[in-house]
Amino acid sequence: MTAPAKSCWNCRYQKIGGKTFLGLCTFFATVGKDNKEIPPAVVDLGCKHWQLRPSKDDPAIEDSDA
Numbered sequence: 001m002t003a004p005a006k007s008c009w010n011c012r013y014q015k016i017g018g019k020t021f022l023g024l025c026t027f028f029a030t031v032g033k034d035n036k037e038i039p040p041a042v043v044d045l046g047c048k049h050w051q052l053r054p055s056k057d058d059p060a061i062e063d064s065d066a
């Protein structure tokens with residue numbers, strides 16, 4: 001199985017919101033800064049802080065309703 005391509009679309013830090021459909025990057029909130037708008041030049045490539053968003057089908061993710 002090949003690793004998924006790195007992009008903001010599958011990054012755990014991307015969040016819907018902001019001024020465009022590209023969303024916000026919440027990585028900066030983890031280092032005490034405000035969320036940032038994701039630039040068009042970055043969204044399809046990701047950045048050095050990229051981390052794969054966990055799948056909701058991942059058995060490691062516990063069901064919050066349990």
Ligand code: SF4
Nearest residue numbers: 008011014025046047
């Ligand atoms: S800018 Fe980097 S950390 Fe932020 S959502 Fe995109 S890949 Fe993830």
